[in-house]
Amino acid sequence: MSGHRVIGDSALTALAPAVWGSTYLVTTELLPPDRPLLAAMIRALPAGLVLVAIGRTLPRGEWWWRALVLGVLNIGAFFYLLFVAAYHLPGGVAALVMSVQPMIVLLLGVGLLRQRIKAIQVASCALGALGVALLVLQPQAALDAVGVAAGLGGALCMAAGIVFTKRWGRPEGVGLLTFTGWQLTFGGLVLLPVALLAEGLPSEITGENVTGFLYLSVIGALIAYAVWFRGIERLPALAVSFLAFASPLAATILGYVFLGESLSAAQLAGAAAVVAAVVMAQPKPSRRGGPRAGGTPPPAPQDTSPDTPQAASGEAPQPSVTPHHRPSVDQGDLRGDRKLRTHSL
Numbered sequence: 001m002s003g004h005r006v007i008g009d010s011a012l013t014a015l016a017p018a019v020w021g022s023t024y025l026v027t028t029e030l031l032p033p034d035r036p037l038l039a040a041m042i043r044a045l046p047a048g049l050v051l052v053a054i055g056r057t058l059p060r061g062e063w064w065w066r067a068l069v070l071g072v073l074n075i076g077a078f079f080y081l082l083f084v085a086a087y088h089l090p091g092g093v094a095a096l097v098m099s100v101q102p103m104i105v106l107l108l109g110v111g112l113l114r115q116r117i118k119a120i121q122v123a124s125c126a127l128g129a130l131g132v133a134l135l136v137l138q139p140q141a142a143l144d145a146v147g148v149a150a151g152l153g154g155a156l157c158m159a160a161g162i163v164f165t166k167r168w169g170r171p172e173g174v175g176l177l178t179f180t181g182w183q184l185t186f187g188g189l190v191l192l193p194v195a196l197l198a199e200g201l202p203s204e205i206t207g208e209n210v211t212g213f214l215y216l217s218v219i220g221a222l223i224a225y226a227v228w229f230r231g232i233e234r235l236p237a238l239a240v241s242f243l244a245f246a247s248p249l250a251a252t253i254l255g256y257v258f259l260g261e262s263l264s265a266a267q268l269a270g271a272a273a274v275v276a277a278v279v280m281a282q283p284k285p286s287r288r289g290g291p292r293a294g295g296t297p298p299p300a301p302q303d304t305s306p307d308t309p310q311a312a313s314g315e316a317p318q319p320s321v322t323p324h325h326r327p328s329v330d331q332g333d334l335r336g337d338r339k340l341r342t343h344s345l
Helices: 003-021 023-030 036-055 063-088 091-112 119-136 145-168 176-198 207-234 237-243 246-258 265-281 309-313 331-343
Strands: none
Touching: 003 023, 003 207, 003 237, 003 246, 023 063, 023 207, 023 246, 036 063, 036 176, 036 207, 063 091, 063 145, 063 176, 063 207, 091 119, 091 145, 091 237, 091 246, 119 237, 119 246, 119 265, 145 207, 145 237, 176 207, 207 237, 237 265, 246 265
16 A cells, blocks of 8 residues: 555545544533434434435345444444433544543454554553543543543543454445445444433424534535545554544644634644654555555566466466366455455545
8 A cells, every 4th residue: 555545644634634633512502401312313314314314225134233333332322322421522532532442442453453562552552541641630620430430431432443344344345335334324223212211302493403413414524424434444544543542633723713612732632642652653655566555465466487388488377277167266365356446546
């Protein structure tokens, strides 16, 4: 993978959590109060149904329960915990509490993705944790136990969702938007009965509420999650998890710009440490002959030994074909070609 492609994929993927960082501002300023379940459900379900209707494809076989698991982890439980944290904590603090998820991804990756922990990964997690501490642990942070617990639970859901999405991939022949729609739909359907029974509908819906719901559903869910799942396919799981740090940074900046929240020198240093941790965790472009950023080795060169008659004569080697047999083709290459076409946008 070229350096420009790695940088481009990382930058595009980072846009998703940056958009999610605005969730805290939208929740506190535009949505009805004390309706985290309703907000999460409306954010996910309409967008999911639209994408499924466009794709006209439903899960098959084991992908029914896989889509349900991913929908709960990435959407249903994560959205609910996200909104609970947003209602109980200041925007930047809520996002930053959830930013411990790269450390969880690192641990889950050992067992589920068979990855080895590297020194630079540990250093990135430590630096990210330091940055989070500098940003969050301020005298005016006003930490709330319920909000912190919800934030940590959301971090666990996000981490598990990243790892399982990376492990299972995407079913062959299913487009990225349809795959996103499955998860948004399942996540929204799981939240629907709970939201109606636990919270019910608000007595009135204002124009501001409608604007907030539309923003979260279209920008924060439909578009952002399609970008996010694309990044999980193209980048290592840990690298993607560190890009989620764009969420607390965006929330902190938006809180400073729109809500009048202050930024101290320690918080600025913490932001710099978080950015440095993200850069350290990103995959390095491969050199000639080395493995690619996605972990796939470069294709092996064809054998053009001078011992073959074609090589000696300068002609390209031709495969031998018998009347009733086709040339043998490596099935892994076929699967790789199909996956490449399926995963491209």
